[in-house]
Amino acid sequence: MKFEDAVEFANSYINRTEFKPTYEEIMRHINCLMNDEPLPPYSGEKIKDDFRKLYADFFNHSTEFEYIRFIEAVSEIVFNWNDNVLHDPDINVYANSLKKLVAISMCTKNAILAMKESIEKFRRLKGWAPTTTDISLAYLDTLLKDK
Numbered sequence: 001m002k003f004e005d006a007v008e009f010a011n012s013y014i015n016r017t018e019f020k021p022t023y024e025e026i027m028r029h030i031n032c033l034m035n036d037e038p039l040p041p042y043s044g045e046k047i048k049d050d051f052r053k054l055y056a057d058f059f060n061h062s063t064e065f066e067y068i069r070f071i072e073a074v075s076e077i078v079f080n081w082n083d084n085v086l087h088d089p090d091i092n093v094y095a096n097s098l099k100k101l102v103a104i105s106m107c108t109k110n111a112i113l114a115m116k117e118s119i120e121k122f123r124r125l126k127g128w129a130p131t132t133t134d135i136s137l138a139y140l141d142t143l144l145k146d147k
Contacts (some may be wrong), residue, residue: 001072001073001076003076003077003080005030005073005076006072006073006076007027007073007077008075009069009070009073010023010070010073010074011079012065013067013069013070013073014070016052017070018053019050019053019054019074021041022046022047022050023074023077025042025046026047026078026081027077028078029042029081029085030038030077030080030081030084032128033084033085034047034135036040044082044086044088044090044091047078047082047086048088048090048091048094051078051091051094051095051098054071054074054075054098055094055098057071058098058101058102059107061096068102068105068106068110071098071102072099072103073096075094075095075099075102076095076099077099078091078095079091079092079095079099082095087124098106109110
């Protein structure tokens with residue numbers, strides 16, 4: 001997810017989360033960086049605590065697609081913010097690992113959806129196509145008749 005897309009999606013979802021105060025502080029810092037203004041001091045402990053909550057939320061709400069996308073967006077934003085502002089290696093690990101967990105989760109969900117579609121197609125085909133046993137029996141009968 002690109003940074004601009006992440007900001008746009010996070011802005012549309014942020015009011016539904018507890019992460020809002022931290023997100024607003026991070027966005028203030030990003031705006032200061034963009035306008036070449038001095039940054040207010042900030043401790044990384046609050047963001048670490050919030051990321052621990054996001055981890056728990058990820059595992060508790062992993063079926064909610066919009067929330068997973070929000071976590072992906074926030075991880076991208078925090079990673080970029082940390083890379084430019086705080087330079088905390090723990091936050092980098094949190095952000096990168098959450099992004100990877102989201103990617104794995106999305107791949108798994110896509111594989112499950114593809115399997116469901118395949119199963120449904122096979123169920124529809126099963127109604128008119130002979131089973132392999134029926135084909136094998138017909139083939140054997142033909143062989144026996146030929147001899």
